[in-house]
Amino acid sequence: xxxxxxxxxxxxxxxxxxxxxxxxxxxxxxxxxxxxxxxxxxxxxxxxxxxxxxxxxxxxxxxxxxxxxxxxxxxxxxxxxxxxxxxxxxxxxxxxxxxxxxxxxxxxxxxxxxxxxxxxxxxxxxxxxxxxxxxxxxxxxxxxxxxxxxxxxxxxxxxxxxxxxxxxxxxxxxxxxxxxxxxxxxxxxxxxxxxxxxxxxxxxxxxxxxxxxxxxxxxxxxxxxxxxxxxxxxxxxxxxxxxxxxxxxxxxxxxxxxxxxxxxxxxxxxxxxxxxxxxxxxxxxxxxxxxxxxxxxxxxxxxxxxxxxxxxxxxxxxxxxxxxxxxxxxxxxxxxxxxxxxxxxxxxxxxxxxxxxxxxxxxxxxxxxxxxxxxxxxxxxxxxxxxxxxxxxxxxxxxxxxxxxxxxxxxxxxxxxxxxxxxxxxxxxxxxxxxxxxxxxxxxxxxxxxxxxxxxxxxxxxxxxxxxxxxxxxxxxxxxxxxxxxxxxxxxxxxxxxxxxxxxxxxxxxxxxxxxxxxxxxxxxxxxxxxxxxxxxxxxxxxxxxxxxxxxxxxxxxxxxxxxxxxxxxxxxxxxxxxxxxxxxxxxxxxxxxxxxxxxxxxxxxxxxxxxxxxxxxxxxxxxxxxxxxxxxxxxxxxxxxxxxxxxxxxxxxxxxxxxxxx
Numbered sequence: 001x002x003x004x005x006x007x008x009x010x011x012x013x014x015x016x017x018x019x020x021x022x023x024x025x026x027x028x029x030x031x032x033x034x035x036x037x038x039x040x041x042x043x044x045x046x047x048x049x050x051x052x053x054x055x056x057x058x059x060x061x062x063x064x065x066x067x068x069x070x071x072x073x074x075x076x077x078x079x080x081x082x083x084x085x086x087x088x089x090x091x092x093x094x095x096x097x098x099x100x101x102x103x104x105x106x107x108x109x110x111x112x113x114x115x116x117x118x119x120x121x122x123x124x125x126x127x128x129x130x131x132x133x134x135x136x137x138x139x140x141x142x143x144x145x146x147x148x149x150x151x152x153x154x155x156x157x158x159x160x161x162x163x164x165x166x167x168x169x170x171x172x173x174x175x176x177x178x179x180x181x182x183x184x185x186x187x188x189x190x191x192x193x194x195x196x197x198x199x200x201x202x203x204x205x206x207x208x209x210x211x212x213x214x215x216x217x218x219x220x221x222x223x224x225x226x227x228x229x230x231x232x233x234x235x236x237x238x239x240x241x242x243x244x245x246x247x248x249x250x251x252x253x254x255x256x257x258x259x260x261x262x263x264x265x266x267x268x269x270x271x272x273x274x275x276x277x278x279x280x281x282x283x284x285x286x287x288x289x290x291x292x293x294x295x296x297x298x299x300x301x302x303x304x305x306x307x308x309x310x311x312x313x314x315x316x317x318x319x320x321x322x323x324x325x326x327x328x329x330x331x332x333x334x335x336x337x338x339x340x341x342x343x344x345x346x347x348x349x350x351x352x353x354x355x356x357x358x359x360x361x362x363x364x365x366x367x368x369x370x371x372x373x374x375x376x377x378x379x380x381x382x383x384x385x386x387x388x389x390x391x392x393x394x395x396x397x398x399x400x401x402x403x404x405x406x407x408x409x410x411x412x413x414x415x416x417x418x419x420x421x422x423x424x425x426x427x428x429x430x431x432x433x434x435x436x437x438x439x440x441x442x443x444x445x446x447x448x449x450x451x452x453x454x455x456x457x458x459x460x461x462x463x464x465x466x467x468x469x470x471x472x473x474x475x476x477x478x479x480x481x482x483x484x485x486x487x488x489x490x491x492x493x494x495x496x497x498x499x500x501x502x503x504x505x506x507x508x509x510x511x512x513x514x515x516x517x518x519x520x521x522x523x524x525x526x527x528x529x530x531x532x533x534x535x536x537x538x539x540x541x542x543x544x545x546x547x548x549x550x551x552x553x554x555x556x557x558x559x560x561x562x563x564x565x566x567x568x569x570x571x572x573x574x575x576x577x578x579x580x581x582x583x584x585x586x587x588x589x590x591x592x593x594x595x596x597x598x599x600x601x602x603x604x605x606x607x608x609x610x611x612x613x614x615x616x617x618x619x620x621x622x623x624x625x626x627x628x629x630x631x632x633x634x635x636x637x638x639x640x641x642x643x644x645x646x647x648x649x650x651x652x653x654x655x656x657x658x659x660x661x662x663x
Contacts, residue, residue: 047608048650049585051546054497055601056508056533057313057467058526059306059517060227060557063296063576066282066523068208068274070289073589078296079633081208081274081562089278091210100207100562102128102272103237104258108343113230113364116239116250116371121258128204129261130194131211132268134223136519138188150457154520155513156182156221169459172439172490172514174535177528181513184221184522192266195223204269208560211273218281224519225267226260227558228351229304229391230338230364232574235259235271235558236303236565240374246631249375251565253575260558262346271560275523284527285578288534288551293586293647297563297633298579300555301598301619302572307393307466309554309574313598314422314469314507316618318571320387321354324397324409324416330354330388334412337363353392353412357383357570368570375567377638382569382617389571390415393466398477400441400465400487401448417474421614423505423602424470424486432609433503435486436470437493438463439511462512467554497536500543505605508533518557534582548648549582550601566595568619568639573597585648593632595625596642603643 045051069082069089081087085096103121110118140158143165157166163178170178186197194201197216198209212218235256242250260267275281288294301312311319321330330353337350349363358381360366372379383389395414397405408414427434440463446453447460470476470487477483490510496502509515516526530551538544554577561575579596599619606613606620613620624642625635 047610048645048648049546050548050583050608050648052502052504052506052543052548053605053608054502054506054508054533054537054547054549055313056510056530056549056551057310058510058551058553059512059515059521060555060559061516061523061553061578062556062559062561063298063563063578064208064561065274065556065559066285066578067277067289067296069276069278070286071278072591073290076589076591077593078591079563079593080296082278084562086562087208087210087274091274091276091279093205093207097205097207100272100560101254102206102257103254104262105255105346109340109346111339111343113234113338113340113348113367115234115367116237117241118367121255124206124257126206127202128206128209128269128272129257130268131198131201131204131270131273132223132266133186133188133190133192133195134225134267134270134519135191136186136195136221136223137184138186138191140182140185146458147454150454151461153458156185158182165455168455169513172494172510172529172532173525174528174532177525177531180219180522180525180528184219186221194268195270198273204272208272208274209269210276212275212279212281218275219522219524221522222273222518223267223270224517225270225558226265227305227555229302229308230336230348230351231259231265232303232558233368234338236575238371238565238567240371246634247564248634249565249567251567253560253562253565256558256560259346267558270518271558273559282523282527284531285551285580288530288580288582289591290589291587292583293581293588293590293592295579295592295594295596295647296576297593297595298552298577298600299563299565299595299597300553300572300574300577302391302555303574304391304555305393306464306554308391308571309598310467310469311390311420311472312571312619313554313601314424315420316599316602316614316620317420318382318389318391319415319418319420319472320384320389322416322418325406327410327416331410331412334394335388336391339363353390353394354388355391356386356388357381358385358387365570372567372570379567379569379639382571391571395465396468396471396477398471399448400445400463400471402477402480402483403448415472417478418472419475420473421618422470422473422476423605423614425475426606426611426614427505427609428482430609430611432505434505434507435488435493435503436468436507436509437488437490438468438509439490439514440464441468441487442489442491459511464509464512464515467509494532494536497533497543500540502543502547504609516553537582544584547583548586550644551578551580551582552598552601553577554598564595564633566635566638566640568597568622568641581644581647583648585650590647592647594627594642594646595633595635595640596644600642600644603641604645607643607645
């Protein structure tokens with residue numbers, strides 16, 4: 001497992017801690033920020049003792065995929081498959097396993113995109129589809145392979161890639177964890193086909209199943225799965241006809257394998273797999289949840305994948321096509337049409353990026369809009385007339401050096417420069433320091449400037465350009481001084497962290513080697529990188545005293561989740577994702593149930609540094625959730641998302657460092 005600086009396995013010891021433990025209580029009500037707060041922030045400082053915020057974002061895991069069998073500390077409750085009786089602690093189906101039963105749509109299928117109503121379905125019987133390898137690497141790559149095809153290969157690495165080269169490629173890891181870049185290949189003959197490592201892979205009961213086992217240890221690459229916008233809405237299977245008190249949106253989440261498998265996307269039953277913390281999987285995230293404060297009601301902001309959710313993290317909104325060189329709308333070939341290809345196939349006619357959701361006659365739009373109109377709180381669709389919104393992954397129009405990718409924009413492979421207002425703009429206006437730190441950014445910058453070095457090309461391809469929400473907007477990317485000041489490499493973050501010289505707000509995005517994304521990375525690599533950050537942070541008591549680290553993921557990656565989904569507008573919300581606050585003010589293993597999503601991070605920043613919402617339509621305008629004590633997961637003032645302040649206790653401090661061991 002991941003090794004901290006002492007060489008003792010993380011799973012068997014606590015991470016380095018500052019000298020205080022805080023009993024966690026709920027912060028009392030605070031007044032909303034106004035214009036005066038924005039103007040005076042330089043003088044007034046932060047609202048709370050948090051003077052530095054680090055937002056670390058991994059890739060593609062739902063809450064239940066990671067926390068399915070997590071047992072919180074005594075006195076805390078949690079909503080997960082173990083607590084619901086869907087699974088037992090040993091990973092076997094529990095007495096309530098049918099709550100996770102999955103269905104397939106009967107043929108003939110409707111002629112138009114469907115979700116929730118208008119079709120009939122049959123449960124998978126007796127077994128789920130086979131789990132799939134899903135492009136997980138079957139063997140380690142060699143130095144010769146990396147040099148000959150630097151953008152087409154991925155780890156693990158074989159011995160021809162030297163330890164020094166591994167250290168260069170894994171520079172965000174502590175030295176004792178570098179071995180993880182050499183392990184975990186599937187050993188299969190190919191990268192596609194059934195994943196026979198999963199126990200009973202051909203006879204999986206129709207419910208969730210444990211992914212890890214004797215032939216598939218935690219340190220393994222596993223298959224990727226579908227996680228696109230229209231697919232995720234369809235998988236969620238939402239209809240008010242299914243609404244009950246605990247689930248007023250009526251989202252059943254019961255079409256996951258169907259959409260991923262029979263929709264022609266080769267995901268099989270992967271969506272129903274979970275890791276087992278009770279048996280030692282995900283030890284670092286478990287340890288942090290035990291020590292600090294976590295949420296079991298934190299959601300991805302947008303249905304679907306990485307790009308749109310990172311845009312929401314930085315803007316509280318969805319991005320739309322803006323006229324570029326006189327072109328007022330996206331290329332026709334890049335406009336989504338999720339209608340089924342035939343009465344017997346749920347493959348979409350055009351599974352692409354843009355939709356004009358203000359026009360219900362456009363393919364796919366009416367099913368979602370009609371559903372939203374039936375919800376009792378009548379959420380605004382939030383689709384401006386005539387705008388084509390970006391729903392799925394698409395490269396930014398700016399290259400890392402600020403050049404505009406005109407060919408990519410006109411060819412449908414990139415989005416035009418955007419005027420969308422970001423949190424970076426708001427922080428700049430208030431004179432608050434910030435940076436977006438991305439793994440592989442320096443290499444991507446060198447490649448944009450002409451480097452053809454194979455290692456530069458390899459690392460540059462692992463830089464997540466669609467994750468960098470600032471890379472889409474002109475206010476930052478078109479200004480060389482802004483790029484230089486605010487867009488930096490992950491190594492710059494680690495150096496600033498070690499020096500205790502962080503900006504006020506740091507967004508941190510690991511590269512694709514260590515971000516935890518299925519198939520291209522492993523969750524233990526993300527945990528190893530996280531260990532490095534937590535060790536550096538907590539070993540500096542002065543910095544840790546006023547710093548909060550938010551640990552989350554961009555989206556669920558297509559993994560099933562049992563939590564409540566609160567639709568806020570056309571774009572989402574989506575399923576739950578993990579969220580942990582590491583801070584001396586968030587100690588004790590408490591689990592918070594208030595409803596939050598990625599935009600709650602923006603609300604926290606704005607609340608703490610007294611900033612106004614970004615725009616009139618961004619989701620940071622939504623109120624904090626209010627809910628009944630016996631149903632804390634469902635806001636009765638929907639649509640609503642929290643500002644995360646209830647995850648801190650700023651009133652109790654200066655306790656013994658090990659006090660939480662005796663609670």
